[in-house]
Amino acid sequence: MRISVLVPALVASILVAGCGTSSGDGATRTPTAQTTTASASSSASVTATPARVDRVPVPDVNPSDTPFKDGWSSYGGVPYTGCGGAYYSAVHSAEAVQVFRPESGEFWHPTKPSVQPGEVENKTHCTLAGVPTDPDLVWVQQVTVPAQGLSPERKTVRVSVQKVGTDTVARTATVAVDGWTGSPAATRSTILLTYGSKLVGVDLATLKQGWTGPSEYRSIGPNGLVAKVDKSNTNRVWTLFSPTGQQVASSPDQSADGKGPVGWSDGVTGDVFTTPDGFFDVKAGVYRPFDKRLISDGATVSAVVGRQIFLNGPAIAVVDVDSGRTVFSMTAAEVSAARIYESWYFDGHLYLINRNDGSGAYSVTTIADRKEIATSWLRRPAATQLGWTWVSESKGTSMCETVGSTSGKGCAAVLVRNVDGRYPGPWY
Structure with missing residues (x-):
């Protein structure tokens, strides 16, 4: 039996689909709202307010079958991509970095900071940091400084902070010499860098080393x-x-x-x-x-949805964060008897695939009353973001099985603006 796991990497974890263009010049690109111009009888032109964007295709950067594992990450509910791993080499175009702006429904394409003349850029990573509703983009660059006079060649690590949506770096500093490894991460107030076996905290406001964790x-x-x-x-x-x-x-x-x-x-x-x-x-x-019986029965964490945690595996459960109570569960024996092959969860809804002698039976079931409300779905909400919901959506009329893939199973990812703090639907 195979149980799909919904895990955005934090790290994370966390996505795909859609299209867009970018020039890497710091300007916002896709999608754009149209503005209209009306002419009054006095010949004065009045620009109308741009229409609000409520549904945004997510650019497909590296398809996979789970969100936040296809090149996308999420910081405090703000999706972004192009900041680490195979995407984050010095030679890779800065256009790879895209940050979703929840207030406008647009993707922002920043410009990577330039190194000084004569310096060699070895690698560049980035991460979001600060307050999620008004985040900073932090660039971390390892640079080789050439020998000059009696000074030998040396490597250094430079940190630059740029407010999301702006074209210029607000502050920059050299924070350490050679030894930085891995991708950076951040909290509201601290940039976190790995140096060998140490986790070094750099204050976001002053760019001074604050603590070693x-x-x-x-x-x-x-x-x-x-x-x-x-x-x-x-x-x-x-x-x-x-x-x-x-x-x-x-x-x-x-x-x-x-x-x-x-x-x-x-x-x-x-x-x-x-x-x-x-x-x-x-x-x-x-x-x-967690209830020890869930863990001994094989349930493992799959997703955090709002203030609920979804566990699946041989056993399935939904746990309420505030009370610690298990509000829904199926034992491994019950899952096996129902021949549940794959399972996902979002805001009171279980999305299930039962495997019956080679054929699949699909259903959407509410956990409150265990009632089946659909026997197919062309879309499925997958992850809550800041004011939006990440939705896996079919490209055609076939079943959209996976969380966010555009390859193989006909799925794309879109962001849908929440209404009164919740996903407005449709649910399947």
Whole structure:
């Protein structure tokens, strides 16, 4: 049996589809709202207010079957791409970087900072940082400075901060010498860089090194980060840190011993960080364990949707963040008996595929009353963003099985503006 997992990488994790053009000159490109010009009888021209964009195709940069694993990431509910991995080499066009602007429904294409004459750009990464509703784009560049006179050639790391939607860098500084590895990440107040086994925090406002954190971090969001911390040689725990590096809460003793990746944080606010056995509620500043019966039955974290956590695998469950209660569950035996092959969840709705002797049966079921409300879907909401919902949508009349892929299964991704804080539908 195969159970699909909805995991945006934070890291994350988190997307595809649509089309657009860009010139890398810092100007906003796709999509654009049309403006109309009306002429009054006095011959004066009046420009009408641009129409509000409520549905935006997501540019397809690297198709896969899960959102936020196809080149897209999300910071505090703001989707962006082009900031790391295979996309983030010095030779790659700056046009690869795209940041969604929730207020306008447009994608912003920034211009990468230039190095000084004679310098060699080795690699450039970026990340969003600061307040999600008004974020900064942080560029981190490793540069080789040529030998000059008696000074030898050296490598340095330069950090530049640019307000999203603007054309110029607001501030820049050299923060460290050679040794930076990996992609940067950020909280509301701190840029996080990895130096070997150290996690170094750089203050977003001053670009001065602020603190050195644990190296085995697993999830980072606007409101903090989660990492493994050694309490002793035989006792490792998950620990929640504030955006500026203070310890807030920890999981039970030995809970992190031998455990794998944490999973990912809430895509909207970063107020939920999951571990293999439970989760941190950042708002309450506490750790809440999952029902041990779910974990022993094979349920693993698949997605955080608002203030709910979806677990699937051999067993399926939905857990309420505020109370820690399991509000829906199916044991591994029940999942097997129903021949559930794939499952997804969004805001009270389960999207299921049952495998019956080689054929698939599709259904949309509400968890409140376990009522089947549809036997097919051409669209499926996949992830909550800042004022928008990431939706997997069929390109034609065939079933849209995957979360956000444009390759192989006929799916595309679109962003749909929420109404009164929730996805307005249609649901299938």
